[in-house]
Amino acid sequence: MQESLVNEVQEYTNKYLEKKSKKDRKKIGQFFTPAAVADFMASLSGDYENFEELNILDCGSGTGILATALVDKFKTHKNLKRLHIDLYEVDSDVLPILTKSMEYIKHKLENSPIKFTYKIIHGNFVTLNVDNWNSDSVGRYDLVISNPPYKKISKSCEEAVAMNSIVHGQPNIYFLFMAMALKLLKENGEFIFINPRSFTSGLYFKKFRTWFLENVNISRIHLFVSRKNVFGNDQVLQETIILKAVKSRLNEDMMCISESTDSDLSKNIFQIYMPYDTVITKNENKFILLPTNEEDVKIMNLMSNWKYNLVKLGYKLKTGPVVDFRSLEYLKNEPSNETVPLLWLHNFNDGLIRFPVTKDGKPPYILNNSESKKLLLKNKDYLLLKRFTSKEEKRRLQAAIYSSKEFNYPQIGFENHLNYIVKESGNMELNELFGLYALFNCDILDKYYRIVNGSTQVNATEVNSMPLPEKELIVRIGDLILKENDLSVDKCNDIVNNIFNI
Ligand SMILES: C[S@@+](CC[C@H](N)C(=O)[O-])C[C@H]1O[C@@H](n2cnc3c(N)ncnc32)[C@H](O)[C@@H]1O
Structure with a gap:
C-alpha cells in the first residue's frame, strides 16, 4: 500500500498546535483541516489521469495539509510529469512547518517520474492578487483547494475595498478568498473549498453569491450532521460545508448534496442528486437550498409549486425597530400617560401575546413622544415572528398573533429581537392573520427555513421570499384554525398538512 503523505503532515500540524495558542490562531482565522477531511476533499477532484502537468493553488495553506492530500491522490498518476503548487500563507509562525511539509513531499517524489515544485508566497492572498481580480486575463490554476480563514472584516479594509464589487454590508474574509480563488482558476478548473x-x-452575501453562481457550476455540496468536530478539537460554531465546483458559466442539470457525520465522511447518511434549478432559488436572491433528508426534498418539491411570497401577497416581514441599548432614555418600567407597551420575545405565549410580563429587568413600556414616535408602530394587527431562537429550541419559526383589539393604545413598540409581518395597506382580516399564523407555525415552513438558512436567526430577506400559496388558501387555513379555536403547533400541522395532502 502507498504511504500516505497526509498523515505525516498531520503529525507536523499536531506539533505546531502544541506551540501556538488557540487565541493567537483565532485572530488570523487559523484552524486546521484534519487529515480525514483533507483526504475526502481531495477525493472530490477529477482524476486527471491524462494530464501531464498540473498547477494547483492552496490559499491560506497553514501547514499545507490540503495540497498534500491532492499530491497523495495524484502521485501515482502514470502520465503526470510536472506537479506545481502555489501556497499562500500570511502567518510567519506556520511557514517553517509549511516548508517542512513541502520539502517532505519533494523528498518522497524524488525518485518518481513526477517533477514536483512548489512556491510559498508569504503574504495576504487577497491583496497580493488585486491586479488579477481587476484584469480580464484567464486564470492559471487547474485546481484550487482551500480552507480559507473565517473572519469578519470591516468594509473599509484593504481586502474589502479591493473586491468591493462583490461586497455588501460587513464582509467576511472567507468569501473574498472564494471569489479570488475562482478568479485565478483556468476555465473548467476545479474548485474545492471547505467553508462556512x-x-x-x-x-450580506447576495452580491458575492450572485457573482459566484454566475461563474461556477457546483457539482457537490457536502454537509455535516454536527458542526462540533469537523476541525478536530477546534470547535468552530459556524456550520461548515464542503463545496466542489467547476469554473464555468454553464450549469449541469444536476447537483449532488450529501451529508455525513463529522467522524466518518466515507458514509453518507444522506445523498441526493437534485436539479440545479431546484437547488438555486429562482428569485433574485439566488439562495442555495440544502436539503438533508427525504422529507426536506418533498417540502422543496411541494413549495416549488407555490408561486407567491409575503411581498407578492401585499405583506412584509420587518424587524422590530426598538434597539434597547440605543433607546435607553425612552424605556420605562412603569406605565404613564405618555407610555405604550414595548413587546419583547418573552411576551410570546403559545401563539398569543401576554402583556405585561417582566423578565430580566427588561422595561415593558416605552415613551410615546415626538422623539420616540419614529420607533413605534401603528396599533394594528400583526403576526409576530421570533428573530432569534436558541440552538436547543426545536423550531426556528415561532409565530404569535398580535391583536390590536387587546391593546388600547394608538401606538405599539416592538423590540429588535422580534420580527413582525404587516399588511402593507390596510389591516389584515382575521382569517388572513390566522392563516399566516398557521403557516408560519407549521413544520413545512419551519423545515423550509432550515433548508434555506442554517443559522438560528430568522432574517427578513429569507422570510420575505419564502414561497407561499395563494391568498385563498391562506384564508381557508385561517378559517379552519379559527373554527377549531386551537393555536397549537399540532393543530397548525393538521390543518396545513390536510390542505396540501401531506
Ligand atoms: C482556516 S486556516 C486553514 C489552514 C489549512 N489550509 C488547513 O486546511 O489546515 C486558514 C489559514 O489562512 C491563513 N490566512 C489568514 N489570512 C490570510 C490571508 N489574508 N492571506 C493568506 N493566508 C491567510 C491563516 O494563517 C491560516 O493558516
Whole structure:
C-alpha cells in the first residue's frame, strides 16, 4: 500500500498546535483541516489521469495539509510529469512547518517520474492578487483547494475595498478568498473549498453569491450532521460545508448534496442528486437550498409549486425597530400617560401575546413622544415572528398573533429581537392573520427555513421570499384554525398538512 503523505503532515500540524495558542490562531482565522477531511476533499477532484502537468493553488495553506492530500491522490498518476503548487500563507509562525511539509513531499517524489515544485508566497492572498481580480486575463490554476480563514472584516479594509464589487454590508474574509480563488482558476478548473455555509443565503452575501453562481457550476455540496468536530478539537460554531465546483458559466442539470457525520465522511447518511434549478432559488436572491433528508426534498418539491411570497401577497416581514441599548432614555418600567407597551420575545405565549410580563429587568413600556414616535408602530394587527431562537429550541419559526383589539393604545413598540409581518395597506382580516399564523407555525415552513438558512436567526430577506400559496388558501387555513379555536403547533400541522395532502 502507498504511504500516505497526509498523515505525516498531520503529525507536523499536531506539533505546531502544541506551540501556538488557540487565541493567537483565532485572530488570523487559523484552524486546521484534519487529515480525514483533507483526504475526502481531495477525493472530490477529477482524476486527471491524462494530464501531464498540473498547477494547483492552496490559499491560506497553514501547514499545507490540503495540497498534500491532492499530491497523495495524484502521485501515482502514470502520465503526470510536472506537479506545481502555489501556497499562500500570511502567518510567519506556520511557514517553517509549511516548508517542512513541502520539502517532505519533494523528498518522497524524488525518485518518481513526477517533477514536483512548489512556491510559498508569504503574504495576504487577497491583496497580493488585486491586479488579477481587476484584469480580464484567464486564470492559471487547474485546481484550487482551500480552507480559507473565517473572519469578519470591516468594509473599509484593504481586502474589502479591493473586491468591493462583490461586497455588501460587513464582509467576511472567507468569501473574498472564494471569489479570488475562482478568479485565478483556468476555465473548467476545479474548485474545492471547505467553508462556512452562511454565504448560501442572507442579504450580506447576495452580491458575492450572485457573482459566484454566475461563474461556477457546483457539482457537490457536502454537509455535516454536527458542526462540533469537523476541525478536530477546534470547535468552530459556524456550520461548515464542503463545496466542489467547476469554473464555468454553464450549469449541469444536476447537483449532488450529501451529508455525513463529522467522524466518518466515507458514509453518507444522506445523498441526493437534485436539479440545479431546484437547488438555486429562482428569485433574485439566488439562495442555495440544502436539503438533508427525504422529507426536506418533498417540502422543496411541494413549495416549488407555490408561486407567491409575503411581498407578492401585499405583506412584509420587518424587524422590530426598538434597539434597547440605543433607546435607553425612552424605556420605562412603569406605565404613564405618555407610555405604550414595548413587546419583547418573552411576551410570546403559545401563539398569543401576554402583556405585561417582566423578565430580566427588561422595561415593558416605552415613551410615546415626538422623539420616540419614529420607533413605534401603528396599533394594528400583526403576526409576530421570533428573530432569534436558541440552538436547543426545536423550531426556528415561532409565530404569535398580535391583536390590536387587546391593546388600547394608538401606538405599539416592538423590540429588535422580534420580527413582525404587516399588511402593507390596510389591516389584515382575521382569517388572513390566522392563516399566516398557521403557516408560519407549521413544520413545512419551519423545515423550509432550515433548508434555506442554517443559522438560528430568522432574517427578513429569507422570510420575505419564502414561497407561499395563494391568498385563498391562506384564508381557508385561517378559517379552519379559527373554527377549531386551537393555536397549537399540532393543530397548525393538521390543518396545513390536510390542505396540501401531506
Ligand atoms: C482556516 S486556516 C486553514 C489552514 C489549512 N489550509 C488547513 O486546511 O489546515 C486558514 C489559514 O489562512 C491563513 N490566512 C489568514 N489570512 C490570510 C490571508 N489574508 N492571506 C493568506 N493566508 C491567510 C491563516 O494563517 C491560516 O493558516
